[in-house]
Amino acid sequence: MASVYGNILKLSIFGQSHSPAIGCSLDGIPAGIDVDFERLQEFLNRRAPGRDETSTTRRESDAPEFIAGITNGFTNGAPIAAIIRNGNTRSQDYDELRRKPRPGHADWPAQVKYGGFQDVAGGGHFSGRLTAPLCIAGGIALQALEARGVRIAAHIASLGPSRIEDTPLDPMKPNEVQLAAILANPLPCVSAAAATNMRACIMEAKNDLDSVGGVIECVAYGVPAGLGDPMFDGIENRIARIVFGIPAVKGVEFGVGFGAAELHGSENNDAYRVEDGRVCPQSNSAGGILGGITTGLPVVWRMALKPTPSIGRHQPSVDLDRMENADLVVRGRHDPCIVPRAVPVAEAACALALFDALLEADGTSTFTHQTPRAE
Amino acid sequence: MASVYGNILKLSIFGQSHSPAIGCSLDGIPAGIDVDFERLQEFLNRRAPGRDETSTTRRESDAPEFIAGITNGFTNGAPIAAIIRNGNTRSQDYDELRRKPRPGHADWPAQVKYGGFQDVAGGGHFSGRLTAPLCIAGGIALQALEARGVRIAAHIASLGPSRIEDTPLDPMKPNEVQLAAILANPLPCVSAAAATNMRACIMEAKNDLDSVGGVIECVAYGVPAGLGDPMFDGIENRIARIVFGIPAVKGVEFGVGFGAAELHGSENNDAYRVEDGRVCPQSNSAGGILGGITTGLPVVWRMALKPTPSIGRHQPSVDLDRMENADLVVRGRHDPCIVPRAVPVAEAACALALFDALLEADGTSTFTHQTPRAE
């Protein structure tokens, strides 16, 4: 059940980098959600490659064809299904890879698991291209959440070996200036200076036939208190389960995250106060989650992405046919840094996790019939 | 489906800190696993409280009663069920908490979610005590994995505000000296000096009526290549989903983890070489996982635990009945640092995740009938 996610929602992602098409089905989505296709396409464009010299030169329009689940612009209660045709593939680039597994890629474990039957072209089902259908489903979840007052934003928190840092997003309430800047800057950063420096870092790696990684921070504002469950279906578990489905992610943390290990309890505990007759945490070390359940403050999390494994340098590998050492030069068109394009993917993943939890708490019928959340 | 984990295995954990008992059922466990109860109890004792002045003074024997699933010392194919009676509870300690949510605890989100029906005594179902049944199930999974050549060990990687660091576990192959030291030192550390320093750090926090957190590293040796699945059921996803079920965990990372964000691809990629006719990665930045699937090298991961939220100091909270600000002093017996006792919990969680993936790949009948893994 590798490529299926969710409790109420059942997102199934299919496709390989060079198969006729990629796509997804999204079962369990309530009827009556108003889908704005134009905004969805704008969202998908933020992930699409080929728009900037920091990303791969493979150009793909990423225009989904919806084949089911939407009638007259509204979800109709049946599973949503959408596909994106693959074009502009150059499979000949990958012939050598049948024999020589690329360091840092899934080639070798896939060879063991699938016994040689796996599709190696372009990374097959392991390709970062599979985040496009994740963004289709996530983009719709984002719109559904927005109708409930939830807004999700991500940005590059830090990038590269010199750890260029962006200004963190406000963990207490949405800051419109920050949110606008992320969409306006040349890279999705709050700070224009950070964006400029990160861009230079990526270009330098590209020129060196190398690659860099980074950390993405994502915040969900307006999430009601009381969502999520104890133990294995907490909001952290749900987000982590989907986020590790994004290629290259090697770490996930919530609130102050790994930093919490270096605080005293007296520093890390978020105090409560009454404000306007409501219980309000006064800080957000917890990242909006305690015991797996939302506190009413923004949900704050970060994910670490490793540097793209496909680099143009000579790398030590093996020849599986001859069972001998063999060097490899990865050809094809690759991103020197996947982090900028992964920013909307983080938003999509977060939206799917939270929307699933919201449906589980409030019910699908409640959603369709537009009854507001009783809290 | 909060407290249920697994694809083939279905671990259900039940109980509250002060309910008559806590326990678990473990469905899907193959028949024919030889359960060594003595070793299991030794494993549980590593988690049990009250054995050292760095932990809570609440003493619990944590001796499970097995009520189903084991016949003549072997699993019989039916779900395993075990309970641990709760004793030595002092519920009067918790009366004030009905009104005043403890900062850093699940009290407040639970109040919103459960509308006041939740069991507040001792943290209820959110209590760290619920890791005892996790260790029962995980302890059996550890024994089943050992029979297949898999060994799992964890230790405190770093602790406290001054970030006292232990020697990392060897990420390439098991080091017997390291593994023995963890069990011999006063705290589960590879380095005796680190153990001593960490112990002092915890005692200092205790004397200050405060608490500290830390990072635990866990390594699974002997995991065959080819386990796990792409996207949402990769080994990372599986481990993360169970690990965020451990109270106080705020971050999870694999291999070099967040550090990968600061490496170049040329540094982070693990080269392949042929050794003894087999494909061998030459380093383990990946933590033994690529594309969600094991590479044949040890699976390496870390989790960050926040400082225990229960501290003896005055903390700002609210009175929910009067809806006004109110200070709180958490009474009762609490751990100034939960990290040492969480070390076997990390091993248990890792074992359950890997055993579940192994059963999915190799089948339950294959396991019962003792056919070795065809790889």
Added chain:
Amino acid sequence: MASVYGNILKLSIFGQSHSPAIGCSLDGIPAGIDVDFERLQEFLNRRAPGRDETSTTRRESDAPEFIAGITNGFTNGAPIAAIIRNGNTRSQDYDELRRKPRPGHADWPAQVKYGGFQDVAGGGHFSGRLTAPLCIAGGIALQALEARGVRIAAHIASLGPSRIEDTPLDPMKPNEVQLAAILANPLPCVSAAAATNMRACIMEAKNDLDSVGGVIECVAYGVPAGLGDPMFDGIENRIARIVFGIPAVKGVEFGVGFGAAELHGSENNDAYRVEDGRVCPQSNSAGGILGGITTGLPVVWRMALKPTPSIGRHQPSVDLDRMENADLVVRGRHDPCIVPRAVPVAEAACALALFDALLEADGTSTFTHQTPRAE
């Protein structure tokens, strides 16, 4: 995931006929359900053995001990867990069965599946005794549904080789006289005459060292329209999945069921009319379900139970040790007919299926916070 049921609810059943205890955990149950323990015990007593000479003479009190999930008489949002101690076991009765599989029992396929590690005493995990924890969970679901206006009743529709038939339950609306009669008659029948005749049939089989089967009809009144899902999570699928978990069930049908195969469409289609400003089907061939979704009429279904396989006669079997033919006489205490005791089990199974579907549609938070269903 053999003994786990449900989408939102996760019912885990554990135990063997002669293990120290049997029990269940019920995860996903909302907080705030008022549990009437006295009524629950009355419900369990309807299933318990030893109260009538038509059933086994093994006497068991079936008094559950609740070890988690309920505080002050209300569900607290944590998983409910309950156990029933096994007593009065006579395992020596079953020694011969290790070698000689009983015809009609799971002994032989269990031997193949579990490789000899299975618990054979009393049928192990395959025992009808495992319906006791199903009734604990189902009894609570029944109470939760009643608070929403849903009432579930079952009776013996027909019994034995001469097909003694009871009066069917009204498929359009609850008939109080019928519902009271089921509880008052010596067997759970609408008609006193049918109950008398069925009783005689069972006693005749008992005296002949033989057994008889029967059909149970179950009706859920007051189920709101719009529950359930298309395809694989329709109300039929959900009920069938749990009902085939009851030992001895060999068939399930809804509405006119297999009889629908002998009707013309013009006879089988339930006409609609407007009554009191509402859409009302005028008949209920559909058993209250179309396309997997409830129509607003009662949900009507039947299950066929085979005659108890344990009979006192000589039966042809094999000796597995010697691999030769061998006759078998099943000793121990057995029901000559399991049908009467299975009537509350049908109600319990139906309640769990419908409650799970209701929670999925309306949400767990909606339930806890007592918001009525928006329809």
Added chain:
Amino acid sequence: MASVYGNILKLSIFGQSHSPAIGCSLDGIPAGIDVDFERLQEFLNRRAPGRDETSTTRRESDAPEFIAGITNGFTNGAPIAAIIRNGNTRSQDYDELRRKPRPGHADWPAQVKYGGFQDVAGGGHFSGRLTAPLCIAGGIALQALEARGVRIAAHIASLGPSRIEDTPLDPMKPNEVQLAAILANPLPCVSAAAATNMRACIMEAKNDLDSVGGVIECVAYGVPAGLGDPMFDGIENRIARIVFGIPAVKGVEFGVGFGAAELHGSENNDAYRVEDGRVCPQSNSAGGILGGITTGLPVVWRMALKPTPSIGRHQPSVDLDRMENADLVVRGRHDPCIVPRAVPVAEAACALALFDALLEADGTSTFTHQTPRAE
């Protein structure tokens, strides 16, 4: 999670009768299965409409386009995805249905559940057309099972108000004459005479603007003993859960099924004898399943299909806009009897259920690496 099926396999079905396309994804399918596309198309043709005057005149080629999961004719381990374009739709036929729910169809409960957002054209997601993707996935499962020695065949067991009966399939071993006859006769029957009589019955109903139902029997030969699980994941539960996903199914039974309720235990129990050094049941009342687990004899089950609800006669319905009674004449092209076309659907459903159970028992890696079943 309405339209998703399976434990290891995750079949997701999407599409509506008149959406741009219908299709499925099949996650969890092992790599290395040799897919014979020609045989698959022949299998799909058995379900496709418009080939005989007993079925609807809507002609659809049902030629799937595989967009993922297959490389060079073998499954590659990634999810299989396939779509079938919808053509030849006449949506204007369905305009009246927005206001007037068709008796016997899902129109009315769908209106309640989806609040008017559902796609009513052609029955939307509730259409029998959605069995086409079920047959794509099931056809591949059939081929995978055949490679393991499992053969599945179905036929019309009885049809219509006068209950025209076909010769039952041999429940002990495959009979090649029977299996060939089913494919050769004008309707899928063992007996040519039965086929002729059934055909006449359907044509009579058609001429009367009415419809008829029937019962389909399906047998799986060669299923190894020991497959399936106790309680809720027995083979009966698994088959029932998928079979009730086929539109119009109102009952499912195994072995002698409802007939078991009329047998004595001494008649219903299948005796064991040793044959050729193996344990062999001597009859098959159990339908090859005891305690949810296969016995080694063929798995035998039947499903009852109601008469097609779409009939050309005037039917009493309501006008939802005016909330008043209103007659309805269903226009469009419809099958006077869906039973013949549902025969391959039964085989597909059975294959998916058994293949999923086989993968769970033996493991996906075992399958890919072609290790035969250790039994």
